[in-house]
Amino acid sequence: MISVPKPYLRPELQARSTFDTTVAPVASIPTIDVNMLVSMESKGLELEKLHHACKEWGFFQLVNHGVSSSVMETMKHALEEFYELPLEEKMKCKRKPDEAEGYGAVIGTGGKLDWGDRFYIQTNPLNRRNQRLFSELPSSLRNNFESYILEMQKLAMKLLGFIAEVLNIGLQEIKEMFDDGMQSVRMTYYPPCPQPELVVGFTPHSDATAITILNQINGVDGLEIKKDGAWIPIAFLPDALVVNIGDILEIMSNGFYKSIEHKVTVNSQKERKTIAFFVNPKFEAEIGPVTCLLSPTNPPKYRRIVMEQYVNQYFTKKLYGKSYLELMKIKPEDQTTVLDGNHSGY
Numbered sequence: 134m135i136s137v138p139k140p141y142l143r144p145e146l147q148a149r150s151t152f153d154t155t156v157a158p159v160a161s162i163p164t165i166d167v168n169m170l171v172s173m174e175s176k177g178l179e180l181e182k183l184h185h186a187c188k189e190w191g192f193f194q195l196v197n198h199g200v201s202s203s204v205m206e207t208m209k210h211a212l213e214e215f216y217e218l219p220l221e222e223k224m225k226c227k228r229k230p231d232e233a234e235g236y237g238a239v240i241g242t243g244g245k246l247d248w249g250d251r252f253y254i255q256t257n258p259l260n261r262r263n264q265r266l267f268s269e270l271p272s273s274l275r276n277n278f279e280s281y282i283l284e285m286q287k288l289a290m291k292l293l294g295f296i297a298e299v300l301n302i303g304l305q306e307i308k309e310m311f312d313d314g315m316q317s318v319r320m321t322y323y324p325p326c327p328q329p330e331l332v333v334g335f336t337p338h339s340d341a342t343a344i345t346i347l348n349q350i351n352g353v354d355g356l357e358i359k360k361d362g363a364w365i366p367i368a369f370l371p372d373a374l375v376v377n378i379g380d381i382l383e384i385m386s387n388g389f390y391k392s393i394e395h396k397v398t399v400n401s402q403k404e405r406k407t408i409a410f411f412v413n414p415k416f417e418a419e420i421g422p423v424t425c426l427l428s429p430t431n432p433p434k435y436r437r438i439v440m441e442q443y444v445n446q447y448f449t450k451k452l453y454g455k456s457y458l459e460l461m462k463i464k465p466e467d468q469t470t471v472l473d474g475n476h477s478g479y
């Protein structure tokens with residue numbers, strides 16, 4: 134008997150899950166150690182590992198990331214307290230129709246629902262913050278949130294610096310694009326589901342970001358990534374964060390790094406809680422393949438677009454999988470325009 138409400142039924146998305154024990158074990162995403170990246174002796178090799186991880190997997194576990202454990206702990210508790218609040222309290226932060234920010238269930242493709250509640254909020258730049266939403270946050274969450282954001286910002290800039298180094302992009306160029314960039318956070322609560330095989334926790338998608346730093350705060354797995362056509366479950370290492378390449382870095386690297394589709398599977402026993410921190414260029418920055426990576430043999434594969442416009446378009450499109458990135462690709466019929474030099478920036 135089916136006990137899951139109809140809008141949540143998505144059995145077609147679960148068919149190939151490798152959580153199925155009949156599927157042979159598969160290799161998992163690489164692990165990158167920040168201590169090794171900063172130590173002179175190990176830096177070279179670890180940078181190579183990072184490059185391989187971004188190119189072949191688009192996902193990696195990050196250990197010794199340096200985020201203060203007390204900040205991680207207090208944020209976890211504050212978020213757990215938030216989820217435990219009565220619904221009417223949480224609904225003070227409710228997402229309004231046609232707005233991206235706020236708390237609530239998310240309606241996906243064809244009016245279907247994902248098995249999880251999400252709270253999405255833009256955190257940077259400060260002048261774009263939704264003051265109403267911030268003021269509705271319970272004070273413990275609001276206070277801890279600020280320290281968490283600062284730690285994530287520090288880590289993100291460090292990571293982008295390493296990525297710039299391996300891609301041979303000038304650090305200054307990256308700093309100019311990302312300093313005071315657009316950043317946002319999605320906190321997701323996945324309750325246990327009596328029939329997890331009939332639902333999906335998060336519809337397959339790629340992140341529209343440059344990078345995403347994912348924190349699985351209560352140690353329950355469920356993330357799966359698509360590699361070579363198969364869904365691979367990610368077992369988070371203790372205290373690790375999981376980082377993934379988003380569409381913007383795929384565009385900037387001219388497709389050298391891939392933004393990988395991922396989804397979330399839920400389970401019948403345990404709830405799962407995550408915080409995703411999204412790192413993007415500033416609104417005024419122009420996104421496009423980084424000029425120093427381009428050559429006659431490596432012509433631009435993606436369009437150039439100002440971040441502000443990229444974000445606005447993103448929120449008005451109905452998205453599935455990597456559909457937004459597809460829109461950014463230069464099609465063969467556009468090539469003449471680019472070669473004619475009418476396309477900005479080359």
Ligand SMILES: O=C(O)CCC(=O)C(=O)O
Nearest residue numbers: 319321340356397407409
């Ligand atoms: O909760 C997770 O594991 C993934 C969340 C995610 O993919 C997202 O927020 O974009």
Ligand SMILES: [Fe+2]
Nearest residue numbers: 338339340395
């Ligand atoms: Fe995601």
